[in-house]
Amino acid sequence: MVLDMALEHDIYLFHQGNLRYSYKLMGAHLSEENGLQGVRFTVWAPNAVQISVVGLFNEWDGRCHPMRKVNDNGIWSTFIPGLDRGCLYKYEVLTKHGHIMLKSDPYAFSSELRPNTASVVDPLQYYDWKDDDWMLRRENRNMYESPMSIYELHLGSWKYIETEVFYTYREYADMVIPYVKEMGYTHIELLPLTEHPFDRSWGYQATGYYSVTSRYGSPDDLRYFVDQCHQNGIGVILDWVPGHFCKDQHGLRRFDGEPLYEYANPAKAEKTQWGTLTFDFGRNEVQSFLISNAIYWLKEYHIDGLRVDAVASMLYLDFGKEDSNDWEPNEYGGRENLEAVAFIKKMNEAIFEEVPDVLMMAEESTAWPLVSAPTYLGGLGFNYKWNMGWMNDMLKYMEMDPVHRKYHHNLITFSLFYAFSENFVLPISHDEVVHGKKSLLNKMPGDYWQKFANLRAFLAYMYAHPGKKLLFMGSEFGQFDEWKDLEDLDWELLEYDSHASTQQYMKQLHHLYHDHPALWELDHDEKGFEWIDANNYEQSIISFIRSSRYAHDQLVVVCNFTPNVYHDYKIGVPQAGVYEEVFSSDATDFGGSGQTNGLDLTTCDAPWQSQQQHITMTIPPLAVSFLKRVSATTVREGNV
Structure with missing residues (x-):
């Protein structure tokens, strides 16, 4: 086999570990050689004594189409005219110990349906893609802040x-x-x-x-x-x-x-x-x-x-x-x-x-x-x-x-010690x-x-926690x-x-997630998360702030991991004004008990939990509440 310089260079890179598109060199490829249409087969097997291409086209007889060694590093190749897409084949390998093995092509693009194991000739470039808009958006998208x-x-x-x-x-x-x-x-x-x-x-x-x-x-x-x-x-x-x-x-x-x-x-x-x-x-x-x-x-x-x-x-x-x-x-x-x-x-x-x-x-x-x-x-x-x-x-x-x-x-709190040490996905x-x-x-x-x-509380906390999300x-x-x-x-x-309510819950949780950049824009930046209260272990309640790049775009998240309901519970908040509960995992639409905060929550001008003001709210059982400031009004006076 006479090699052109481009092919010699590819083979050199393959043996150097640097051929990034080796599947274009190796395997089975439709080609035209000396005016004949057929398939070029190439395989790497440096320890083989002989290799042949076998299939239905030659009744699986290894004597019909032996391959030739291209170089001393074990690349074998041959061209078989008359073969086309869909052809079944394997490599018949004669080892130095005198054993004959039938091997599937490591670089085959298609295979027989199990339990059969033959490789199938299948070209790469037939499909007409129609996803140009997506590929362009992907190229210009900041995945970390999406x-x-x-x-x-x-x-x-x-x-x-x-x-x-x-x-x-x-x-x-x-x-x-x-x-x-x-x-x-x-x-x-x-x-x-x-x-x-x-x-x-x-x-x-x-x-x-x-x-x-x-x-x-x-x-x-x-x-x-x-x-x-x-x-x-x-x-x-x-x-x-x-x-x-x-x-x-x-x-x-x-x-x-x-x-x-x-x-x-x-x-x-x-x-x-x-x-x-x-x-x-x-x-x-x-x-x-x-x-x-x-x-x-x-x-x-x-x-x-x-x-x-x-x-x-x-x-x-x-x-x-x-x-x-x-x-x-x-x-x-x-x-x-x-x-x-x-x-x-x-x-x-x-x-x-x-x-x-x-x-x-x-x-x-x-x-x-x-x-x-x-x-x-x-x-x-x-x-x-x-x-x-x-x-x-x-x-x-x-x-x-x-x-x-x-x-x-x-x-439930330890992960925030290392949440920004890597770009994390939260996987279930x-x-x-x-x-x-x-x-x-x-x-x-x-x-x-x-x-x-x-389950609802866990999923809500997952979507509120820094990191991208994965659910089976x-x-x-x-x-x-x-x-x-x-x-x-x-x-x-x-x-x-x-179950239907849980499915509906996941739809609405995704709506919340998409609609609030505070839940994803700074997933990998410490500025995107701040504890309000991480230490209320007696009641198993935690609260924190998720922020986007814009200071006014914040969500307060309150999680209760017990079945107890707490009324008039004080939560420190980062900004004065009126807060609205924009999402509750305890809503009756989702199968919850309905212990939601339907009325606006106005801040009191008194420090609490390291924040300069606070609100009082109902904490629902086994649930997560998401609060957002909806207006900056005069705050009520209050006591610590």
Whole structure:
């Protein structure tokens, strides 16, 4: 094979770990060569003795279409005339041990429907995008000072036709998008859509990193889904799993008979708790594979951001390994995977150079510093981090009987000590409502009414707390059962008042959220939050101020995490005038008790709780009240 200079340069960059669009070099591509139409196949397999392309077109006979080695670093390639879009194929790999394996293409853009595992020839550039307006707005949008409320979604269990029989991406677009838009979410986050063999892995154990799972249709069907989201003003975030891959024989494991994509050292390769293998982050070709893969989803599918799964499992050599004999320290004696740290920084730098207006969200569960800081400041280079500490503390607190909450008051206040150390997303994800953890509603203590009241209070506090928001599907209408990944959501619950009211509550909470920049404009700035009273543990009441960039644009938030009602309760407020309760989670429309503040609340000119004036109000049970100054009138005289 004669290489032109451009191709030689791409191959050089691939082996250096710097080919950001390696999917345009590798894999199966329609092309015309010597006047013939066909498919060019290219694969990296340095340890193979011989590789052939096999498929229905040659009756899976490896003698028909052997590949030629392009260079000494293990790139193989061949052109097969007469093949077209939709062609099924695999690579037949002869190892140095004399074994023959059939492997799916690591760079395939499409795959057969499981349980079949062949790759499918599918070109990139057929889809006609119609989301130019969205992409232009995205380019000019300040994501940090904008509202962001994410609906985390597993397509196959949102709604299905029957067990393991799903709608298509296009059909889901027609159902999901109107619902998400009506509910007021700004983004959808999709659990991984890379091809995977086992439904119950939810896509987190993949075999086809460039291949859209065929469970729901074709690559263009997914593009249609994203396109329709954008045309309806909804962003799309994709769960992405660069930390590990599954061991299925047709996948990446020992791709050419030897460890290739995974570490050769089992102590670094094995993710024993998940039964998976860790990518070799120090290998240049693996870096090209993964960095290109991230860019591929962002560019070729117009994805607005990636939620990077299990970052802690990449950062730490001892992750999930309780026995010290199961892992080896780094060259300095530490537990950090230095190669993974360097890779993550390199990946984020490449992504933001290529696609600067996207979200890169780290699901990172430890205290690793500067996760969402730029690499030039010593950070990992993400622009968001999931706030797992807030999530764990709040769920632990909310699961307690209210009578015990006063002894654990710090759980609802501690997060404000570090709330501005990173750009945080507050996540209530699928992981918190599965595997016996109970649904969000069913975590709540008390009787039937109190469960719903606790849920409303928790969600209101979540939306008042600094940070962007993420909520897993079903929580928005109070699903009682935890997530059942082989069934669809319990939509029939909406026939009952409490669940229908909870769904209506989430709609109105989103209206409040969107309408008040104080709840999102300074999410990542200490100026956006001020405590009024963080210390009333006896009554489990906290109060604080959320502010926008404009001093007059503030909300006072009062949270009561007990079932007690308090009348004539004094709350310090930042500005003199008349306040109105603009939202209460205890409103009867939402199933609450109706202990709301329907009359205007006029300030008294007497200091209270570090503020220069105060109001007196009714504090509803298990509820959150949002107050806003509506006029600056002469204040009433009052006593401390």
